[in-house]
Amino acid sequence: VYNEERERAHRLAVEFLENYKKDRYHKGLYIYGKYGTGKSYLLSAIAQVLAERNISVLFVYMPDLVRSIKQGMNEGNLEARINQLKQADVLMLDDLGGENMSSWFRDEVLVPVTQYRLSAKLPVFVSSNLEFVKLIEFFTVSKDDMDRSKAARLIQRIKDLTTYVKLSESQYQT
Numbered sequence: 001v002y003n004e005e006r007e008r009a010h011r012l013a014v015e016f017l018e019n020y021k022k023d024r025y026h027k028g029l030y031i032y033g034k035y036g037t038g039k040s041y042l043l044s045a046i047a048q049v050l051a052e053r054n055i056s057v058l059f060v061y062m063p064d065l066v067r068s069i070k071q072g073m074n075e076g077n078l079e080a081r082i083n084q085l086k087q088a089d090v091l092m093l094d095d096l097g098g099e100n101m102s103s104w105f106r107d108e109v110l111v112p113v114t115q116y117r118l119s120a121k122l123p124v125f126v127s128s129n130l131e132f133v134k135l136i137e138f139f140t141v142s143k144d145d146m147d148r149s150k151a152a153r154l155i156q157r158i159k160d161l162t163t164y165v166k167l168s169e170s171q172y173q174t
Contacts, residue, residue: 009042009165016123017049022089025121030158032131033167039127042167043092046125050090058088062099069109082109086116090123097130103141106154114157124161131166132159 012029019026031039047057060068065085072078085091091113099105117124130138132155139151 005165005167006038009167012163012165013042013046017046020050020055020090020123022055026123028090028092028123028125028162029165030126030128030132030162031165031167032128034129037167039167040094043094043125043127047090047092056089057092058084058090059092059094060085061094062096065093066099066105069105082113085109085113086120086122088122090125091117092125092127094127096126096128097135097138098128101138101141103147103150106139106141107150111150111154111157114154114161118157118161124158126158126162132164 009029009031016026016028029042031042033039044059047059050057069078069081072081114124116122128135135158136148136151136155139154140148141151
């Protein structure tokens with residue numbers, strides 16, 4: 001079903017692709033919606049166009065990223081893995097909220113990566129089943145005020161890095 005939401009998502013993706021240059025910052029997208037609405041498909045289409053232009057895109061599926069970071073701790077190359085996330089021309093985080101979140105991963109991986117990318121003006125794209133309000137709950141691991149505050153700071157960085165795009169209708173409806 002092609003509707004106003006899809007039209008807006010497509011228009012924002014095209015605008016990014018038309019305006020993106022390595023030396024000129026352009027916000028990425030935060031694409032939120034239920035399973036099957038085409039979020040990952042849209043991210044991968046954008047990534048494909050960027051890759052064809054020889055732009056380094058790091059496309060990571062969040063549950064795999066958590067495992068990879070743990071593996072990096074065991075192999076002694078954690079910092080190198082985090083630096084890849086920080087320094088890719090374009091970072092795409094697919095299925096944020098689908099991973100097993102810990103306060104350590106939030107504070108030692110996601111916060112430094114988003115902070116670096118914000119200050120370096122490097123675009124981030126995110127797909128998630130969770131809208132921002134639910135994302136704060138997800139990132140508030142221990143449910144105390146300090147933890148809630150840390151979660152809110154991370155969400156604020158994501159908001160600063162992205163344009164919010166909602167896809168509520170299933171792509172496969174007739």
